[in-house]
Amino acid sequence: MSRALAHLHRLSGIALTLFLPAHFYVLSRSFELDAFLAWTEQPLVKFAEWGLVLLLALHLAGGLRVLALEFLPWRDWHKALAAAAAGFAFAVGLAFALAL
Amino acid sequence: MSRRAETLLWVAQRASAAVLGVCVLVHLATIIYAVQGGLTGAEILARTRGNAAWAAFYTVFVCAVAVHAPIGLRSVLAEWLGWRGRSRDFALIAFAVMLAGMGMRAVSGVIG
Amino acid sequence: MSTLQVRVWRGDAKGGDFQSFDVPRRESQTVLDVVTFIQRTLDPTLAYRYACRVGMCGSCAMTVNGAPRWTCRTHVDKVAKDGKLSIAPLRNMPVIRDLAADMREFFDKWARAKGRFRGATTRKDDFAHVSPQSDARRLAEAGIECIGCGVCYAACDVVAASPDYLGPAALNRAWTLVNDVRDTDHARRLRAVAGDAGCLACHTHVSCTERCPKAIAPTAGIAGLKRAVSRAALKGEW
Numbered sequence: 001m002s003r004a005l006a007h008l009h010r011l012s013g014i015a016l017t018l019f020l021p022a023h024f025y026v027l028s029r030s031f032e033l034d035a036f037l038a039w040t041e042q043p044l045v046k047f048a049e050w051g052l053v054l055l056l057a058l059h060l061a062g063g064l065r066v067l068a069l070e071f072l073p074w075r076d077w078h079k080a081l082a083a084a085a086a087g088f089a090f091a092v093g094l095a096f097a098l099a100l
Numbered sequence: 101m102s103r104r105a106e107t108l109l110w111v112a113q114r115a116s117a118a119v120l121g122v123c124v125l126v127h128l129a130t131i132i133y134a135v136q137g138g139l140t141g142a143e144i145l146a147r148t149r150g151n152a153a154w155a156a157f158y159t160v161f162v163c164a165v166a167v168h169a170p171i172g173l174r175s176v177l178a179e180w181l182g183w184r185g186r187s188r189d190f191a192l193i194a195f196a197v198m199l200a201g202m203g204m205r206a207v208s209g210v211i212g
Numbered sequence: 213m214s215t216l217q218v219r220v221w222r223g224d225a226k227g228g229d230f231q232s233f234d235v236p237r238r239e240s241q242t243v244l245d246v247v248t249f250i251q252r253t254l255d256p257t258l259a260y261r262y263a264c265r266v267g268m269c270g271s272c273a274m275t276v277n278g279a280p281r282w283t284c285r286t287h288v289d290k291v292a293k294d295g296k297l298s299i300a301p302l303r304n305m306p307v308i309r310d311l312a313a314d315m316r317e318f319f320d321k322w323a324r325a326k327g328r329f330r331g332a333t334t335r336k337d338d339f340a341h342v343s344p345q346s347d348a349r350r351l352a353e354a355g356i357e358c359i360g361c362g363v364c365y366a367a368c369d370v371v372a373a374s375p376d377y378l379g380p381a382a383l384n385r386a387w388t389l390v391n392d393v394r395d396t397d398h399a400r401r402l403r404a405v406a407g408d409a410g411c412l413a414c415h416t417h418v419s420c421t422e423r424c425p426k427a428i429a430p431t432a433g434i435a436g437l438k439r440a441v442s443r444a445a446l447k448g449e450w
Contacts, residue, residue: 002418003369010415014176017169020199027206033141053131060124063117069416070114071439074432078418092128099135103407107445110412110438175415178408179373 005082009062012055019052050097057092061085101189109171116168123161148210155211162203170196216292218246220258221300224309230298231255243283243291244272247299247311260311267425270361274311275300280366282425302366304379318362321378326404327385330397340394352391355384355433357426364420364430376409380420380430383411387433390440402441403450411437 026036039045065085069078101109134144148154170192177183177192214237219230233254235246244262251258262272267285274283277291277298291297305313333340342349364380365371371379386405389395405411414434421429444450 002416002422006415006417010176013169013172017173020165020169021202024199024202024206028202028209030141030145030209030212033145037139037141053128056124057128060121060128064121066416067114067117067121069418069431070435074429074435078421078431092132095132096135099132101408103403103410104445104448104450106407107412107441111442111446114442175413179370184408 001079001086002082005062005065005085008058008086009066012059012062015055016052016059046100050093050100053096054089054093058086058089061088109174112167113171116164116171119160119164120168123157123164126157127161145210145212149212151211155207158207158210159204162200162207166196166200166203169199214295216246216288216295216297218250218297218299220247220250220311222258222310223307225306225314228307228310230300237288237295241288243274243276243281243286243288243297243299246288246297247274247283258311259309268359270359270363270425273302273361273363273366275303275366280363280423282361282363285425302362304366304368304371305362313362315362318365318379318381319360321382322360322385324404325378325382325386325410326397326401327382327389329389329392329395331394332396333394342393346393348391348393351433351436352388355388355428355430358384358388358428359426361425363423363425364428367419367423369417369419370413370415374409374413377413378405378410380414380434383414383437384428384430384433387437390437399444399450402437402444405437406441406445406450411441414438 029036040049062085065081068081137143173195174188174192177188216235216237218233218235220233222228222231233250235249235254238245244265247258247260248262251260260272260274262284263269265272265284267282270282272283273280275281276283276286277293280302281291283299288297299311301307301311301313305315305318308314344350344353358381360381362381364384368377368380370377383405386401389401390398395401411434414431416431416435418431421431424430
């Protein structure tokens with residue numbers, strides 16, 4: 001499970017890195033924000049937004065897991081960390097979906 | 101790159117990760133809060149325009165990302181594309197500068 | 213009596229393919245029993261390694277149904293789903309022939325990680341007094357039982373992706389020595405395990421720890437090395 005989470009951590013990192021320039025570009029044109037937000041009302045875009053939130057939560061949770069394994073004293077429940085990370089990410093995804 | 105430099109890159113990666121841990125939690129909470137009531141551009145910008153606290157927060161966020169993302173990409177490029185050496189590192193420095201530049205423009209777009 | 217359908221990798225460094233054998237199933241059979249049966253009764257040209265056959269030497273490590281294991285300690289009942297077995301040489305090592313992998317680079321990396329003891333005393337000096345309860349000794353002892361079987365190395369995705377990566381076994385050994393208060397080569401060892409090919413390349417997939425037949429946790433030792441190495445780099449100790 002740790003291995004699967006590590007792969008998701010890497011893939012989410014790549015996806016977020018590719019997304020960032022677009023994100024920064026949109027925000028830099030803040031005077032057009034309302035027009036852009038109208039575009040984001042489309043269901044497919046909402047779904048993509050949810051996906052991005054999930055990816056961010058996944059990457060954060062996976063990253064916290066790495067920091068825990070590298071800097072905290074070693075514990076035998078390292079496997080639980082992977083499960084906890086995945087759980088946290090899905091909780092955030094759910095919270096975002098419910099807020100929509 | 102010397103072993104010491106490579107090690108310091110690793111330290112920078114973990115340090116920026118710790119900073120981003122805080123920034124991303126705040127960012128996620130902000131997103132979920134903002135989405136709850138439905139956001140308009142005016143609503144968001146009213147809260148961020150001219151706000152020194154948000155300016156500071158997002159500046160730190162952008163700097164941490166500009167450090168963290170390229171170093172993270174460095175391993176991926178080596179392990180999945182076999183791209184190692186100077187050319188890769190120069191490309192990543194350029195990417196870092198681009199991220200920082202675009203990021204600060206985004207911050208000024210939002211803060212004003 | 214039922215039959216096992218066994219696929220065994222045959223070939224050498226230039227390449228190869230799986231060959232199928234039918235092996236009679238027996239009670240309490242291990243995968244090593246299966247390989248031995250094939251070589252002794254079906255195909256004497258099959259090359260493979262074993263020695264103690266009782267889970268002490270680590271020589272019989274192979275890839276069984278995709279995972280690296282000690283074949284003498286792997287009961288067929290545990291791994292043969294639907295009576296099917298797939299046996300191949302260990303991953304991440306060049307193949308000599310069939311199931312025998314070339315372990316030279318594996319041990320070379322051990323040396324590159326300075327995984328050897330350097331002391332400063334002679335037989336004329338008193339014994340070193342090391343408390344078994346001390347933190348350093350406990351950490352060393354957690355990793356000291358490694359017999360160099362190569363299972364962790366075969367399980368590691370980073371070794372697969374980065375051929376220069378020293379790997380979990382070499383780094384684990386370096387870690388036990390970092391915690392050996394009698395050792396005098398600390399600075400050089402930290403330098404040896406630093407950098408892109410050293411401990412910093414570990415991405416904590418934890419496959420090594422999950423597969424180690426001696427329940428050692430190389431991930432823990434590598435994390436310790438990361439901390440030691442980064443501290444030394446920040447202080448400019450090399």
